[in-house]
Every structure is written in C-alpha cells, then in structure tokens.
Amino acid sequence: MPLVKRTFHIPCKGDECLELATIISEKVPAVESIDIDITNSGLIITMYGYKTDIKRAWEHVKMIAKNYKATTSFGRGTKKYSLQLLVETTRKTFPPQLLVEMLNHMGYKALYDNEELFTDASLDLIVEVINKIIVIAENIRYKLKGKTTKYYVIAASILTGRNVEEIIHESMEKSLMARINDELIITKEWRKALKEILETT
Numbered sequence: 001m002p003l004v005k006r007t008f009h010i011p012c013k014g015d016e017c018l019e020l021a022t023i024i025s026e027k028v029p030a031v032e033s034i035d036i037d038i039t040n041s042g043l044i045i046t047m048y049g050y051k052t053d054i055k056r057a058w059e060h061v062k063m064i065a066k067n068y069k070a071t072t073s074f075g076r077g078t079k080k081y082s083l084q085l086l087v088e089t090t091r092k093t094f095p096p097q098l099l100v101e102m103l104n105h106m107g108y109k110a111l112y113d114n115e116e117l118f119t120d121a122s123l124d125l126i127v128e129v130i131n132k133i134i135v136i137a138e139n140i141r142y143k144l145k146g147k148t149t150k151y152y153v154i155a156a157s158i159l160t161g162r163n164v165e166e167i168i169h170e171s172m173e174k175s176l177m178a179r180i181n182d183e184l185i186i187t188k189e190w191r192k193a194l195k196e197i198l199e200t201t
C-alpha cells in the first residue's frame with residue numbers, strides 16, 4: 001500500500017488554535033508524519049502515511065476538535081469544558097464532583113452538569129488540579145476505603161499543601177475521621193468535613 005499525503009482544515013481563532021494544536025499533536029494516532037500550521041482561518045493539518053492510518057487519525061482529530069468546540073464561552077469569563085475533552089487532555093479519568101469542589105474552594109466558579117464542566121478556571125489550572133488528584137488517589141488507593149473518604153483526604157491534602165498522613169492525623173484529632181473496624185472513614189459528609197478542616201487549618 002503506497003504512502004499518501006492529505007491536508008485537512010480545522011476552523012478556529014487565536015488562543016483556541018494554539019490549545020487545539022497542542023491537544024491534537026499529543027493525542028493523534030501514529031502516522032508517518034504530521035504537520036500542524038496555525039493560520040488566520042484555523043489549523044492546516046498535513047498528514048503523510050498509509051491511507052488507512054490517515055483516515056483513522058483524521059477521524060480522531062475530528063473527534064478532538066468536536067469535543068474542544070464544546071469549550072465555548074459561557075457567561076463572563078466562564079467556559080464550558082466537556083468531560084471527554086478533559087479526559088482526552090489529561091489521559092486520565094477522575095471524579096468531576098471532586099474537581100468542582102476543589103475549584104470552588106480555590107476561589108473559582110465551578111459547576112458540573114450533564115458531563116460538562118462550567119468554570120472560570122483556565123484549562124491549564126484544571127489539568128494541573130486533575131493531575132494532582134490522580135497522584136494522591138494512586139498513593140491512597142490501598143490505604144483508605146470508601147469513595148467519599150478518599151475525596152475528602154485528596155481535596156484536603158491538595159488545598160492545604162500538606163501530605164496525606166498529616167491530614168489524617170489532624171482529622172482524627174478534630175474527630176473528622178475515625179477508625180471503625182480497622183478502617184479509617186470520615187465522620188461527616190465529605191464536603192462539610194472539608195470545609196471544617198480548611199477553616200481550622
């Protein structure tokens with residue numbers, strides 16, 4: 001099967017072109033080569049490779065662009081990010097409700113509805129927070145049981161800048177966590193417990 005060259009166009013403007021080009025370059029399936037040029041009318045994407053590989057890569061690029069287009073302006077400084085876009089960007093799955101709670105405590109507006117995140121936080125910040133969530137989630141994967149207990153410990157650790165052991169120790173002292181049947185669990189609804197430890201730390 002001969003190698004071929006195909007050129008495609010994705011309409012976009014300004015900063016969204018740069019962000020979209022970065023996501024595409026990181027996520028596009030392998031072809032022999034790919035060049036992405038940013039123009040006034042959008043992205044010009046040139047692929048070189050086998051016809052079937054290019055077809056698969058282009059379908060993937062269209063999906064990425066479609067998900068990115070879900071990131072539309074929504075009110076003053078607020079944008080709408082599809083969950084699929086965030087998963088594509090970070091290559092990780094994460095609990096959206098935990099992300100929303102943390103962004104709100106960080107002073108941003110955040111709301112999750114119908115698999116879409118509405119927030120005035122930047123995409124870079126969102127990705128940074130998601131990556132921190134994943135790191136701590138992996139560290140406590142076998143140390144703690146219970147989804148909401150993990151949510152509480154992850155959020156408290158990131159928002160206070162303290163390690164998990166310190167959070168657990170202080171939470172035990174404040175009766176926000178307790179050991180029951182050899183398991184550490186929170187003693188309150190996790191959002192209330194988080195608010196309390198942030199107010200007293």
